Amino acid sequence: MTQTNYNVDICIIGAGSAGLSIASGAAQLGRSVVLFEANEMGGDCLNSGCVPSKALIAAGKAAYAQTSGEKYGIKPVSPKVDFEAVKTHIKGVIEQIAPVDSQERFEGLGCTVIREYAHFTDSKTVESKSTRVKAKRFVIATGSRASAPPIPGLDETPYLTNETVFDVDRLPEHLIIIGAGPIGFELGQTFRRLGSEVTIIDVAAPLGRNEPEHAKVLIEALEEEDVKFLAPAKTKQIKTKKYKTKSGVSVELEDGTKIDGSHLLVAAGRTPVLEKLSLDKAGVNYDKGGIETDDALRTSNPKIYAAGDVVKGMGGLTHAAGFHAGQLIKNFYFMPPLLGSFFAKAEIQRMPAAIYSEPELANIGLSEKDAREQHGDDVRAVSWSFEENDRAIAERKTEGGIKIVATKKGKVLGASVVGEGAGEVIQMLSLAMSSGIKISGLAQFISPYPTRTEIVKRAAGSWYTDTIFSEKTRKLAGIMTKLQ
Numbered sequence: 001m002t003q004t005n006y007n008v009d010i011c012i013i014g015a016g017s018a019g020l021s022i023a024s025g026a027a028q029l030g031r032s033v034v035l036f037e038a039n040e041m042g043g044d045c046l047n048s049g050c051v052p053s054k055a056l057i058a059a060g061k062a063a064y065a066q067t068s069g070e071k072y073g074i075k076p077v078s079p080k081v082d083f084e085a086v087k088t089h090i091k092g093v094i095e096q097i098a099p100v101d102s103q104e105r106f107e108g109l110g111c112t113v114i115r116e117y118a119h120f121t122d123s124k125t126v127e128s129k130s131t132r133v134k135a136k137r138f139v140i141a142t143g144s145r146a147s148a149p150p151i152p153g154l155d156e157t158p159y160l161t162n163e164t165v166f167d168v169d170r171l172p173e174h175l176i177i178i179g180a181g182p183i184g185f186e187l188g189q190t191f192r193r194l195g196s197e198v199t200i201i202d203v204a205a206p207l208g209r210n211e212p213e214h215a216k217v218l219i220e221a222l223e224e225e226d227v228k229f230l231a232p233a234k235t236k237q238i239k240t241k242k243y244k245t246k247s248g249v250s251v252e253l254e255d256g257t258k259i260d261g262s263h264l265l266v267a268a269g270r271t272p273v274l275e276k277l278s279l280d281k282a283g284v285n286y287d288k289g290g291i292e293t294d295d296a297l298r299t300s301n302p303k304i305y306a307a308g309d310v311v312k313g314m315g316g317l318t319h320a321a322g323f324h325a326g327q328l329i330k331n332f333y334f335m336p337p338l339l340g341s342f343f344a345k346a347e348i349q350r351m352p353a354a355i356y357s358e359p360e361l362a363n364i365g366l367s368e369k370d371a372r373e374q375h376g377d378d379v380r381a382v383s384w385s386f387e388e389n390d391r392a393i394a395e396r397k398t399e400g401g402i403k404i405v406a407t408k409k410g411k412v413l414g415a416s417v418v419g420e421g422a423g424e425v426i427q428m429l430s431l432a433m434s435s436g437i438k439i440s441g442l443a444q445f446i447s448p449y450p451t452r453t454e455i456v457k458r459a460a461g462s463w464y465t466d467t468i469f470s471e472k473t474r475k476l477a478g479i480m481t482k483l484q
Contacts, residue, residue, distance in 0.1 A: 003132045006112065008032035010332070011126055011135035013118050013277070016043020017318045018308030019141035020101055021325030027109040029333055034133050035111050036118035036126070042101035043143050044309075045318045046094060048163040053186055055093040056166065057356055059086045060190035064225075064358075071396045081194050083171040090166055120282035123301055137303060137332060140277065140284075140291060141321070144309035147271040149178065149203075153238040157249055159264040172196045172263040174243065176251055179267035180206035180231050182355045185222065187265065189357045192227050199259055201251065202231035202268075207355075211367055214418040217400045218361045230257065238264065272310045290315065296331055296343035297324055314348050323351070350433040354423035359400050362426035365414025365433060371405045375413070381405045382439075384459035386419045391450035395420065402455050404429065410439035410463070421452050428456045439463045 010026050012019045015037035023035045040047045063079040070076050099105060103113045116128035126133045146161035148154055160168060162183055175191050177184045180202035192198040200206070206229060207215035219229065234254040241250035241260060249264040272290040285292045285300040290312030297305045297314075305328060308321035315321065327344040335343060354362035371379045385401035386392035400419030406412045415429040432442055442460035447453055467473070 003127070003130060006032075006034050006131065006133045006135075008034050008112075008133065008135045010034075010137045010139065011133045012036065012139045012141060013126065014043065014141035014143055014273075014308070014310075015041045015101070015106075015113070016141060016143045016308060016321065017045050018143075018321035018325050019043070019139065020106070021322050022139055022141065022307065022328055023106055023111050024109060025325065025329040026332070027106070027111050029329075030110075031333070033111040034114065034131070034135070035106060036114045036116065036128060038115065038117040041103055041106075042098060044145070044162075046097060046101055048166065050318050051094055051097055052090045052166045053162070053183070054356060055090040056086070057186060057190050059089060060193035061358065063195075064193040081171065083194070086194065087166065117276050119276055119278040120284075121278070122281055123283050124303060135303075137305065138282075139328065140279075140299075140304065140306045140310055141308045142273040142277065142310050144270040144272050144315070146266060147269045148266055149235075149268045151178070151235045151238055154266070157238050157240050157264065158247075159238075159249070159266050161266055165265055168263065172261070174199070174248075174261035175263050175265060176201065176249060176259055176261035177265045177267055178202070178235065178251075179265075179269070180204070180229065181267060181269075182353075183267035184265075185218065185355050185357045187267070188227050189222050189225060192222075192225055197226075197261075199228045199230060199261065201233055201235060201253070201259075202229075203234050205232050207361070209367070210361060210363060211403055211416040211418075214361060214363075214400065214403070214416050217418045218355070218357060218359060221359055221399065222357070230259070233257070270309065270316070272312075272315075274310065287312070289313065293346075295345040295347070297328060297346050311346075314346055317351065317353060320348065320351055350430065352426050352430045354426065356423060359397070359419045360422035361416075361418045362422040363414070363416040364426055364429050365412070366405060367414060367416065368403065368405050371413045375407060378407050379405065379413070380408050380463070382459050382462050384455050384462060386452070386455060388458070389450075389452060389455050391452050391454070392420065394450065402459050404439070404442070404456075404459050406439050406463075412437070412439065412442075417455075419452070425453050425456065428453055 009031040011034045012023050013036045023033050027033050066079040067076045106113055114128055114131050118126050118128045121127050174197040177188050177200045180200050184200050188198045188200050206219055236252045236254045238251050243262045248262045251259045279286050283301045291306040291310050292312050293299050293306050307324035309315035324346050327346050330344045352364040368381045383403045387398045392398045397420045402417045405414045412432050417425045439460050447457050
């Protein structure tokens with residue numbers, strides 16, 4: 001086959017969150033763009049990650065609402081779940097968002113979209129079956145996929161991942177989940193609400209990197225809904241076994257415990273998609289953790305950059321991929337080429353993350369433990385509970401609260417929020433950390449009443465409670481009263 005040759009400003013491999021954002025930005029700036037994607041436009045987030053999981057979570061919330069209205073004076077009823085209709089709902093959500101990520105849209109922006117696998121043939125050339133591209137810059141944005149832990153028998157046992165769970169043939173009777181991370185929590189709670197029995201297994205304690213008191217709130221919430229946790233626990237082997245009248249799975253733990261289920265979901269981490277790229281030919285350093293880059297996302301080949309999940313130590317989140325894209329566009333087209341030391345960096349210290357279970361758990365920056373390890377005694381933490389938040393009280397959802405970690409001079413180092421809408425609340429802390437707003441600024445913003453985000457102001461305000469109401473200030477108030 002004769003190949004079509006292109007010589008363009010930028011060539012991007014991967015049409016997921018990072019690749020599409022870079023392609024869109026470059027094209028709208030009038031740059032010539034070739035974009036390769038061998039699978040679905042939109043990548044993991046649209047087709048098998050963020051979008052379908054949140055659509056499924058919404059269905060689970062609707063089912064759970066029918067069972068949990070008694071505290072509001074609403075008689076609980078048992079929901080009737082039509083799982084095929086639930087899957088239709090999920091597909092409908094994907095279809096509604098898909099045009100934004102479609103090949104037609106990006107071709108309309110001026111991109112050349114090639115729906116084939118691409119690989120490097122040398123340090124400055126990328127090829128696919130029909131195309132050869134030379135470019136001023138290349139960006140690798142191939143994302144990640146679910147990884148499978150080395151558990152004996154797993155490779156011989158049918159199992160689900162985030163890529164296949166939304167097309168499961170029937171509602172699982174008993175869903176066993178390997179992995180007590182965000183995917184395990186979100187899908188575990190949701191399938192339980194839809195009617196599945198759910199057991200979550202992990203070699204480590206659940207949510208071990210989060211603030212312990214906040215992790216406990218979320219774990220207990222799922223346990224109250226009868227999600228079972230076996231963690232920390234080491235899996236000895238997995239095998240296919242009859243479950244009632246159909247084929248299922250059996251999991252045996254090192255302590256002899258055996259769990260039989262109808263379906264197995266592996267949600268134990270992700271691995272970057274690097275195969276077929278021929279990175280060695282391009283002089284790009286990488287290992288199983290991803291592509292090695294500097295703070296500006298440049299690889300060992302100065303013409304080649306990486307963005308999103310494929311970047312070692314700096315990916316893993318859709319909004320991180322979007323942030324990478326923005327930084328690259330800024331560096332490519334808005335920074336003088338001789339000012340490399342001033343490049344916009346892809347810092348992850350202020351990257352928020354959220355688990356969209358109910359309640360939600362969100363965090364940013366350093367935990368209190370990590371902050372004390374890095375900053376020693378120059379650390380202070382303040383907390384506030386949703387039990388003292390009027391909106392939470394009105395909604396009868398007072399579990400959880402906020403913790404803000406800062407230096408003693410008030411520089412915010414990190415925060416954690418657990419409770420209804422935690423993913424929304426954490427954005428106040430993200431703004432503070434990205435804009436250099438200190439505790440004093442968080443204590444002074446005006447929050448509409450009653451809102452959950454008011455908890456940020458209340459926690460920040462508590463930083464000054466001892467100072468404002470000290471004996472010295474009491475005396476000062478007395479003096480000022482006499483002078484008036």
